[in-house]
Amino acid sequence: MYRVSLSADDDFEGWRDAARALAVSQIPASDIVWSVGSGGSDLFGDQPVPAANPLAGFGVPKPFIDLAQSAILHSDPERFSLLYAVLLRVRSQPSDMQDRADPLLRRVEMLAKAVRRDIHKMRAFVRFREVEDTGKTEKRYVAWFEPEHHIVRRNAGFFVRRFANMHWSILTPELSIHWDGERLQESPGAERGDAPSEDPVEDIWKGYYAAIFNPARLKVGAMLSEMPKKYWRNLPEASMIPNLIAGAQAREANMIAASPKPSAPPPTRAATPGDNAQGAWEALRADAMGCTRCHLHLLGTQTVFGEGPIGARLMIIGEQPGDQEDLAGRPFVGPAGKVFDAALEQAGIDRARVYLTNAVKHFKHELRGKRRIHQTPQTAEIQACRWWLQQETEIIRPRITLALGATAARAMIGKTVTIGKTRGAPIILENGGEGWVTVHPSYLLRIPDAAKAAEERERFVEDLRNVRERLEAA
Incomplete structure (x- = not known):
């Protein structure tokens, strides 16, 4: 058996280098054990990963690289082996990447889809709260998030670009990231109690959220699909949602009754002061x-x-x-x-x-x-x-x-x-x-x-x- 120990759960480069060497040597997927960290030792002893021949040609379809970079961030412990099995297949038959009916490829694509969804959820539902930073003149903001997969490093660049002028930290159970305006740093995972639970500014945000809540466009099923309840405890506006939903029907009726009855609307309209x-x-x-x-x-x-x-x-x-x-x-x-x-x-x-x-x-x-x-x-x-x-x-x-x-x-x-x-x-x-x-x-x-x-x-x-x-x- 061959054992590959990766440095981290999201170590794509380590997986890629090992997979390349093993694939060139035509090692079957069943003969490889993938682990993260020091790992353990196989009962019958482990063989070292063969060195890759620098002269050996190696090519895979570009869609496979995109797929692997996402799927490898999934929390499924079998993801490394599944990706390697797909690699062996598409290396000999690149056209297999187009076979959407193939069970193995569909399973890996589902892993990648779940990862992309988790990345989107993190970007949508992270909420920063201001904290006192003793001895510092810059305000600091801290957020808590619980991702389902290993997406924190992949998502770090998004938050650096979006909040480049803020000093912030995002704490998660597995890994925490910190931005000081110039450098991005990592630290071990944290607990939810390490992040602030409230912020004085949130009262303003709650008032705004209640004001823009449109009962006429309320679709509870769609809302829960996009914003599952497990994220609610990190959102300041979430405590208001049950009451807003409960009063939606009455508010909608009042809106209809109070709305004017205009003639046929003009075919176009230009933005004017006060228009949203x-x-x-x-x-x-x-x-x-x-x-x-x-x-x-x-x-x-x-x-x-x-x-x-x-x-x-x-x-x-x-x-x-x-x-x-x-x-x-x-x-x-x-x-x-x-x-x-x-x-x-x-x-x-x-x-x-x-x-x-x-x-x-x-x-x-x-x-x-x-x-x-x-x-x-x-x-x-x-x-x-x-x-x-x-x-x-x-x-x-x-x-x-x-x-x-x-x-x-x-x-x-x-x-x-x-x-x-x-x-x-x-x-x-x-x-x-x-x-x-x-x-x-x-x-x-x-x-x-x-x-x-x-x-x-x-x-x-x-x-x-x-x-x-x-x-x-x-």
Whole structure:
């Protein structure tokens, strides 16, 4: 038997190095014992892990790496062995990664899904409370959280980025992390009593939460699915939820009785002082910064959210951020963005009056040396991100939405369409608005023939003019 002792429960690098050496030597999964820490000794003695041959070729599909990095954080003690078994299979048959009916692969994917959900829950339900830090001028904040899996180190970067200017600690039973504004440090696990149980500011938060609680939109089942009761004891607003639910029906009836009976609503509306559309958009954008709906959040530098005036009459959707957009955090600022800006100017459209966004909010790419090469998003990734696009559309309420390219068109309409068949004609969308489809400006950059490229650019500008004229006529 071969025994592999990993340094920690989330030691992906240690597992990867050992698995590579064992797989090259064609050691079956049944002959390996995986443990964390010093571990024990097998009854019949353990053999050392064979040294990896640096000249031996070793390749696995990229989706397997993404899957393994998540699944290895699960609390299931069999995860190391399961991943190794999948590794042996896909190394010889890479196409097996596409076999969603395979029981072994499905089991590992369920582990990864549970880990991603736990990461999301930690980001959603950590609540910091202020504590006195003797001798320190900076305020310090402490939170308590009980993750189901080994996700604390993986999630640390999110909290460093989100709360970079705060001094904070997150205490968990297994591991605690601390940020002093410059360095991230770790310490052993803690107990719930080590974290503060209340904060004077919470009374203000509770009052705000009660004020924004909308009984007309209450769905208890959905709420419990997204916010299970086991998290309630760490949330200051949780003590109010039972009473708010109990009084929801009466409050809803009062809201209906007190609401005015307006005539038909206008097709669009602009944000005005006192309107909460701006606040809703800001909250949505902040939430999207921590999106983990698909694995692309592990690739991109950051979420690239939409930008533009709230209440814009025209929304334009691209495919996804490119390399420069990913670094800048803004849509349409790279080479395709320059082509796009020039076409907008020729068509007489002011970019500052347009809401610009993408169907997919993270940069999907593969590394080739130091270059990050664009990859087209797949159906599952488009669908995972479509929720954000729908929320943007609900807040902006554009009269016309223009999709640039097939990916954007799929996200806008909800099904696969071809540019040739849908280009140049209005489409009635689910929200009652009007949709149009044209090519993506990056397509214009890829046309090798100069005459053909000029022709297609003029056609692209003409599509933009048609949209502008449609808005003016409306």
